[in-house]
Amino acid sequence: MPDVDVVVVGAGAAGLGAAKALRAAGKTFRLVEAMDRIGGRAWTRDADLGVPFDIGCAWLHAADRNPFYPEARAANWTLYHHDMNVDHLYYGKRKASEAEQTGMKAADAALAALLESHTSHDDRLSSLLSRGHAVRASATFSGPMDFGKDDDEISIADFKAAADLDPNYFTREGFGALVAHYGRDVPVELSTPVRRIAWGGPGVAVETDRGTIRARAVLVTCAPAVLAFGEIAFTPDLPAAHDEALFDLPMGMLTKIPIEIRETRLGLAAFDDLLIERHARHDIYFLCFPFDTDLMVGFVGGDFAWELSVAGEAAGIDFVSDRLCDIFGNDLRKNIGRAMMTNWGAERYVRGAYAAARPGKVKARAILATPIAERIYFAGEHLAGPLIQTCGGARLSGEAVARDIVAALNRA
Numbered sequence: 001m002p003d004v005d006v007v008v009v010g011a012g013a014a015g016l017g018a019a020k021a022l023r024a025a026g027k028t029f030r031l032v033e034a035m036d037r038i039g040g041r042a043w044t045r046d047a048d049l050g051v052p053f054d055i056g057c058a059w060l061h062a063a064d065r066n067p068f069y070p071e072a073r074a075a076n077w078t079l080y081h082h083d084m085n086v087d088h089l090y091y092g093k094r095k096a097s098e099a100e101q102t103g104m105k106a107a108d109a110a111l112a113a114l115l116e117s118h119t120s121h122d123d124r125l126s127s128l129l130s131r132g133h134a135v136r137a138s139a140t141f142s143g144p145m146d147f148g149k150d151d152d153e154i155s156i157a158d159f160k161a162a163a164d165l166d167p168n169y170f171t172r173e174g175f176g177a178l179v180a181h182y183g184r185d186v187p188v189e190l191s192t193p194v195r196r197i198a199w200g201g202p203g204v205a206v207e208t209d210r211g212t213i214r215a216r217a218v219l220v221t222c223a224p225a226v227l228a229f230g231e232i233a234f235t236p237d238l239p240a241a242h243d244e245a246l247f248d249l250p251m252g253m254l255t256k257i258p259i260e261i262r263e264t265r266l267g268l269a270a271f272d273d274l275l276i277e278r279h280a281r282h283d284i285y286f287l288c289f290p291f292d293t294d295l296m297v298g299f300v301g302g303d304f305a306w307e308l309s310v311a312g313e314a315a316g317i318d319f320v321s322d323r324l325c326d327i328f329g330n331d332l333r334k335n336i337g338r339a340m341m342t343n344w345g346a347e348r349y350v351r352g353a354y355a356a357a358r359p360g361k362v363k364a365r366a367i368l369a370t371p372i373a374e375r376i377y378f379a380g381e382h383l384a385g386p387l388i389q390t391c392g393g394a395r396l397s398g399e400a401v402a403r404d405i406v407a408a409l410n411r412a
């Protein structure tokens with residue numbers, strides 16, 4: 001006899017959304033989470049910088065379709081509409097001219113047109129890009145800073161399938177805090193990593209560090225990299241196509257390096273976007289002084305973000321301080337206060353920022369979205385259709401798959 005209808009693995013946005021949908025449909029479930037908190041990659045902390053800071057997701061993307069947007073309004077969260085634009089562009093230490101800045105916007109439009117008309121067999125985004133400055137800057141913003149991957153590792157088909165994420169909003173209180181608020185009434189078993197899912201007999205047996213739970217179905221919402229690393233064993237093994245799909249959805253990387261700049265705004269306005277293009281793809285983007293806090297939030301993405309993870313937090317903070325001093329002068333050092341660097345690659349139960357299909361492997365997403373024997377289901381940001389990689393998309397994915405499970409259980 002099963003203990004419950006469904007075990008949900010992971011209490012990020014997808015798992016919390018799924019649990020609420022199961023509850024609404026009158027199904028019994030247990031939601032188990034490896035970490036000692038809910039939210040997964042949605043996590044706001046104020047201990048590091050004295051203000052709420054999102055270690056993971058921060059922008060409420062696609063607010064017109066994002067279920068967290070009405071949630072934020074209902075909770076009276078402070079919202080700011082952020083029109084993403086490169087307000088300040090630098091090539092190394094040099095400020096780009098007006099003409100260069102206009103050139104970057106033209107490159108954005110040209111890239112969009114090339115994507116639209118793309119028919120070649122080469123699925124790498126890099127195949128569409130020439131090496132010109134303006135094109136590089138445009139590609140940096142959409143590649144490493146957005147997809148978390150360098151352009152030669154991005155599948156054009158995958159990139160094209162992702163929605164335009166406008167309109168974007170920020171919350172002062174934090175997106176992570178919003179997800180925690182959303183999940184506050186969901187029963188979650190924390191610090192309970194799942195080690196094995198046995199599906200050889202009827203239903204499933206989900207083995208955790210705190211015992212085995214028998215259920216009619218299991219919904220797994222962990223990042224694909226967690227599964228590719230074998231954190232959860234499957235007995236019998238997953239079908240080969242699913243195993244391969246996990247391999248074909250590796251994690252991209254986005255690293256944030258916020259730094260306090262005291263007593264000056266450097267001539268920048270709150271929420272300005274500043275991009276520094278450098279050689280060797282060591283580019284860095286800054287979100288300037290959000291909500292008029294003292295923070296310049298540095299972002300690095302793709303291979304460089306993985307490299308900085310290995311070099312460590314001190315190297316990352318030095319890199320950010322040096323780049324700002326390159327531009328604004330060495331005197332700025334006396335204004336620099338607290339700083340930190342995120343490192344999602346070292347988070348055992350996440351292992352990166354978000355998934356991106358390997359070039360030529362966009363079908364991996366559809367394969368992983370196919371349930372196994374009406375017993376094993378997957379959901380999460382990596383299976384969120386046009387809202388892949390986003391927190392709102394993760395929740396919608398969890399809710400949708402939970403409804404599929406309910407329908408299958410009702411049929412059985």
Ligand SMILES: Cc1cc2nc3c(=O)[nH]c(=O)nc-3n(C[C@H](O)[C@H](O)[C@H](O)COP(=O)(O)OP(=O)(O)OC[C@H]3O[C@@H](n4cnc5c(N)ncnc54)[C@H](O)[C@@H]3O)c2cc1C
Nearest residue numbers: 010012013014034040041057058059194380381390391394
């Ligand atoms: C630096 C960074 C910036 C981002 N910026 C944005 C942004 O601005 N806007 C946006 O919309 N999105 C952003 N994202 C992406 C967004 O955070 C994710 O898409 C979303 O939070 C993923 O939710 P999820 O439920 O799919 O996965 P997760 O949040 O990873 O949840 C999965 C859960 O499963 C748990 N788990 C893993 N293994 C096990 C196990 N063996 N047993 C039990 N539990 C397990 C994990 O601990 C985790 O809590 C960002 C992500 C990062 C890392």
